[in-house]
Amino acid sequence: MSALDRSILDAVPAFAALTGKEIDIVLAQARSLRYPKGTTVFEQGGAADSFFVLLHGHLQVVKLTPAGQQVVIRYVVPGEMFGIAVQIGRQSYPATAQAVMDSLALVWPSSAWPTLVARCPALAESALHIVGTRLDEAHVRVVELATEEVERRVAHALLRLLKQAGRKVDDGIEVAFPITREDVAQMTGTTLHTVSRILSRWEARGLVESERQRIVVRDPHGLFAIAETAKA
Structure with missing residues (x-):
């Protein structure tokens, strides 16, 4: 060789x-x-x-x-x-x-x-x-996992993925490898149903866009605000 x-x-x-x-x-x-x-x-x-x-x-x-x-x-x-x-x-x-x-x-x-x-x-x-x-x-x-509500955990997980493997695309920052909602659920200790509900709500607000194996964060600052702001 x-x-x-x-x-x-x-x-x-x-x-x-x-x-x-x-x-x-x-x-x-x-x-x-x-x-x-x-x-x-x-x-x-x-x-x-x-x-x-x-x-x-x-x-x-x-x-x-x-x-x-x-x-x-x-x-x-x-x-x-x-x-x-x-x-x-x-x-x-x-x-x-x-x-x-x-x-x-x-x-x-x-x-x-x-x-x-x-x-x-x-x-x-x-x-x-x-x-x-x-x-x-x-x-x-x-x-x-011990202290944060699910929405903040999911926001933190996506932000870490962007930092580790984010790439700029026309409509935001894309996770640069195939990733599903089930993967996000397994990363954050929750259910697929919960992650789907959260991402659908964020999509309606224009924060993210998710497809079968693709996640794009359209508003990183908005996602950061969710990750860092504790709710009463």
């Missing part, structure tokens, strides 16, 4: 502190894999035998609860390192990652991590930063 060009990691924050030589070391252990839309990258409970960097596309990370309920944990966007179970001492993946559109990722065997960290120490700090950031995100969502 031909060597991977180090420029493909230019937009990957996890490798920003590495020297050119260290990046070559990291890439020598990697291979690129394509994941067509709908493909499962790894499954909850499966052996954590690889870790990844997403180069193109988007992934949805979901977790199945003991009661059989599916929860959308987060979305992975290009430039993110993911599947880092081995870096936090896990032997299995805690959730399932699926491609929501055709995607391309770099893949490393988990067995390579100790050698990579030994030769490129900045990688360990990067992994710690990633874990810390995701823990902060989880804390925010726990507080929202």
Whole structure:
């Protein structure tokens, strides 16, 4: 297999502190894999035998609860390192990652991590930063679920998606990957019926536009006002 060009990691924050030589070391252990839309990258409970960097596309990370309920944990966007179970001492993946559109990722065997960290120490700090950031995100969502009414939770979820993967279109800012009302319900701990009712009300006010797998926020400032204003 031909060597991977180090420029493909230019937009990957996890490798920003590495020297050119260290990046070559990291890439020598990697291979690129394509994941067509709908493909499962790894499954909850499966052996954590690889870790990844997403180069193109988007992934949805979901977790199945003991009661059989599916929860959308987060979305992975290009430039993110993911599947880092081995870096936090896990032997299995805690959730399932699926491609929501055709995607391309770099893949490393988990067995390579100790050698990579030994030769490129900045990688360990990067992994710690990633874990810390995701823990902060989880804390925010726990507080929202415990203290906020559903409408505010949905507003916060959409605003986070825009910040993470929003793109400007003629009529507003679109979430840059396929997303359904059911996905939003699973992100915010509520029902499809409730999310549909909220989005329909917001559509009537000109705040959003939603189709089967598409959400456009037409008035981000109006949505922000809902997210940040507590109701009596």
